[in-house]
Amino acid sequence: MRIGDININIKMGDITEEKVDAIVNAANNTLLGGGGVDGAIHKKGGPAILEQCKKHSGCPTGEAKITTAGNLPCKYVIHTVGPMYGRSDSMEEVLLYNAYTNSLKLAAEYNLKSISFPSISTGAYGYPIDEAVEVVKRAIEDFSRNESTIREINLILFSNYNFKIYSDYFE
Numbered sequence: 001m002r003i004g005d006i007n008i009n010i011k012m013g014d015i016t017e018e019k020v021d022a023i024v025n026a027a028n029n030t031l032l033g034g035g036g037v038d039g040a041i042h043k044k045g046g047p048a049i050l051e052q053c054k055k056h057s058g059c060p061t062g063e064a065k066i067t068t069a070g071n072l073p074c075k076y077v078i079h080t081v082g083p084m085y086g087r088s089d090s091m092e093e094v095l096l097y098n099a100y101t102n103s104l105k106l107a108a109e110y111n112l113k114s115i116s117f118p119s120i121s122t123g124a125y126g127y128p129i130d131e132a133v134e135v136v137k138r139a140i141e142d143f144s145r146n147e148s149t150i151r152e153i154n155l156i157l158f159s160n161y162n163f164k165i166y167s168d169y170f171e
């Protein structure tokens with residue numbers, strides 16, 4: 001489907017295999033690695049990513065930082081931090097929206113064209129997928145209203161259940 005000038009692809013898969021300009025990591029405030037997508041990216045991408053992450057000295061929730069992609073087939077990794085569900089005084093929605101929006105803005109600052117996102121916060125951080133998908137779509141729609149270099153956004157889901165929820169909501 002298309003939103004403005006941007007092609008949106010909803011796909012099942014492993015984000016570390018994406019051959020795009022940037023993949024987004026669902027990191028934590030330390031940017032020093034963890035489980036889930038974060039673990040998979042650092043494991044497959046190798047130590048060059050962690051080295052550059054250390055130089056950023058962490059990342060506040062909702063913001064985004066960029067590093068090399070190490071051994072991954074993409075060009076950059078954009079590390080963002082989503083909210084822990086139920087722990088942010090009802091600020092979750094804004095923080096999740098900011099995580100997507102700031103990742104897209106950072107990609108556009110680097111003149112990137114294609115970017116792949118995992119479903120941020122919906123694993124260890126417990127954000128319900130059906131609530132998260134509404135925020136994701138709204139963030140992309142709002143971002144698409146401004147001129148940018150971004151032409152392709154891939155939303156990568158790791159389970160059939162999440163894939164179906166995203167597919168149904170975006171149709």
Ligand code: AR6
Binds near residue numbers: 013039082118158
């Ligand atoms: N490719 C695509 N999606 C994946 C992959 C993968 N390789 N692996 C998991 N997912 P999570 P969060 C899905 O927990 O909720 C880390 O420890 C997964 O099914 O990775 O933002 C960080 O260091 C889920 O739907 O991220 C933080 O401490 C989604 O990605 C914390 O987890 C996000 O799950 C962040 O938690």
